[in-house]
Amino acid sequence: xxxxxxxxxxxxxxxxxxxxxxxxxxxxxxxxxxxxxxxxxxxxxxxxxxxxxxxxxxxxxxxxxxxxxxxxxxxxxxxxxxxxxxxxxxxxxxxxxxxxxxxxxxxxxxxxxxxxxxxxxxxxxxxxxxxxxxxxxxxxxxxxxxxxxxxxxxxxxxxxxxxxxxxxxxxxxxxxxxxxxxxxxxxxxxxxxxxxxxxxxxxxxxxxxxxxxxxxxxxxxxxxxxx
Numbered sequence: 747x748x749x750x751x752x753x754x755x756x757x758x759x760x761x762x763x764x765x766x767x768x769x770x771x772x773x774x775x776x777x778x779x780x781x782x783x784x785x786x787x788x789x790x791x792x793x794x795x796x797x798x799x800x801x802x803x804x805x806x807x808x809x810x811x812x813x814x815x816x817x818x819x820x821x822x823x824x825x826x827x828x829x830x831x832x833x834x835x836x837x838x839x840x841x842x843x844x845x846x847x848x849x850x851x852x853x854x855x856x857x858x859x860x861x862x863x864x865x866x867x868x869x870x871x872x873x874x875x876x877x878x879x880x881x882x883x884x885x886x887x888x889x890x891x892x893x894x895x896x897x898x899x900x901x902x903x904x905x906x907x908x909x910x911x912x913x914x915x916x917x918x919x920x921x922x923x924x925x926x927x928x929x930x931x932x933x934x935x936x937x938x939x940x941x942x943x944x945x946x947x948x949x950x951x952x953x954x955x956x957x958x959x960x961x962x963x964x965x966x967x968x969x970x971x972x973x
Contacts, residue, residue: 747773747774747776747809747907747936748771748772748795748807748808748903748936748938749770749771749804749806749807749809750768750769750770750774750791750794750804750805750806750807751769751770751804751805751806752768752769752803752804752959753765753767753769753794753803753805753806754766754767754768754800754801754802754803754804754806755787755790755794755801755802755947755960756802756829756870763960764785764787764790764960765787765790765791765801765960766800766960766961766963767804767816768787768804768960768962769962770791770822770883770955770962770965771815772936773866773936774779774805774904774936775931775934775935776953777918777928777931777936777937777939777950777952777953778936778937778938778939778952778954778955779939779940779941779947779950779952779953779954779955779963779973780938780939780940780941780955780971781940781942781947781954781955781957781971782794782906782956782957782958782973783958783973784942784949785799785959786957786958786959786960787957787959787960787961788909788940788957789909789940790912791912791940791957792909792940794806794813794814794816794936795808795813795828795905795907796813796824796825796828796830796907797813797814797816797821797825800814808824808827811824816827818882820922826854826884826901826903827903827904827905828902828903828905828906828907829868829895829899829903829905829906829907829935830843830897830898830906830907830908830909831891831895831907831908831909831911832907832908832909832911833909833913833914833916834896835882835887835890835891835893835894836894836912837882837890837894837897838882839881839882839883840881840920841862841881842878842879842880842881842904843869843874843877843878843879843880843885843893843896844865844866844869844878844879845877845906846859846882846893846897847868847869847893847896847897847900848864848900849897849902850856850897850898850900851864851865851900854901856901864900864971866878867894868896868899870898870924871893871896871898871899871929872893872895872896872926873892873926874889874892874893874896874924875934877889887914887915887916887919888915888916888918888919888920888923890957891912891915891947892910892922892923892926893924893934893957895910895911895923895926895927895930899930899935903935904926904935904936905932905935905936905937905938906927906935906936906937906938908927908937908940909937909940910940910941910942911923911927911939911941912924912941912943912946913941913942916962917945920943920946921946923951924946927939928950938947941954944971947969947970947971948970948971951968951969951970952968952969953965953966953967953968953969954966954969954970956969956972956973957973
């Protein structure tokens with residue numbers, strides 16, 4: 747599904763390689779966790795999936811498509827297949843829960859009928875059915891992240907990229923988000939997660955890719971956080 751072939755990334759201003767000769771494959775329906783110290787290259791690796799970053803050398807594939815060769819015109823269609831969730835929730839403060847989730851469908855050009863049908867379903871899945879009309883400032887951090895997750899999923903992406911999605915959350919909210927990610931994966935969505943949370947990584951016991959100084963140093967099918 748996703749393939750990195752001899753991928754390196756060098757920022758010319760810093761003359762520093764953040765990724766070095768990465769070879770990696772992620773299959774459909776996998777749940778993959780990237781771990782490593784800050785600066786190991788995890789976020790850069792994730793950003794290449796939705797073409798926010800492009801490799802200095804090598805290629806990144808989404809099925810048979812070279813992501814790094816996509817034109818600007820083709821990028822929106824590619825990104826519609828990818829859901830993204832970050833540490834900061836990036837919600838629109840002037841819109842309520844329902845409107846924040848619906849906005850993702852509006853941008854994708856979905857009809858009013860599709861929006862009316864799909865938005866309540868995904869809000870229910872993330873457990874916010876009774877808070878559809880609440881605004882971000884009225885929600886806890888965990889609830890805001892659930893809204894961000896619903897927004898990322900409402901267009902039924904093939905892959906969900908989650909970059910430190912629990913970084914600002916307490917342990918209870920963290921585990922609620924992780925349970926949702928696991929449920930989403932069970933429904934068939936590929937999940938690629940970057941996290942520093944050792945407890946989360948060890949508890950879910952899925953595939954763990956350990957990174958250090960821009961390189962993959964370990965890849966375990968049912969791994970633990972061992973850096």
